[in-house]
Amino acid sequence: MQSLAGGSPFLPHTTHCAVHPDRAGAGICVRCRSVVCVECTTPLDGINYCTRCLDAAAEQLRAKASLIPPSRRREALLAVPLMVVCFGLCVLVFFGLAYGLALWRSSAPGGVTPEG
Numbered sequence: 001m002q003s004l005a006g007g008s009p010f011l012p013h014t015t016h017c018a019v020h021p022d023r024a025g026a027g028i029c030v031r032c033r034s035v036v037c038v039e040c041t042t043p044l045d046g047i048n049y050c051t052r053c054l055d056a057a058a059e060q061l062r063a064k065a066s067l068i069p070p071s072r073r074r075e076a077l078l079a080v081p082l083m084v085v086c087f088g089l090c091v092l093v094f095f096g097l098a099y100g101l102a103l104w105r106s107s108a109p110g111g112v113t114p115e116g
């Protein structure tokens with residue numbers, strides 16, 4: 001580990017990876033500002049993260065991604081059968097009424113064929 005204290009006039013590009021002290025730093029983690037080497041830096045959405053922060057970021061992304069879909073999926077899953085059932089009920093009621101009305105009309109005592 002190398003300490004930067006002391007007000008070094010040089011940019012910290014000469015520092016080494018926080019995980020691998022024998023390797024030159026290739027970037028700085030945007031999250032914890034620690035220097036990482038080529039192997040340790042992992043660009044996520046074009047941003048450099050060290051392995052530790054990558055885990056945290058990935059977990060956050062996963063939590064975010066897993067939070068939204070289930071509720072939406074559940075809504076869609078519930079909405080479609082509900083619509084089908086409502087439509088089916090409407091059709092059943094309509095045809096039932098029509099059929100009943102036709103039966104009632106044809107067998108109604110007052111509905112006999114008029115003279116002629």
Ligand SMILES: [Zn+2]
Nearest residue numbers: 029032050053
């Ligand atoms: Zn970090």
Ligand SMILES: [Zn+2]
Nearest residue numbers: 017020037040
């Ligand atoms: Zn490294």
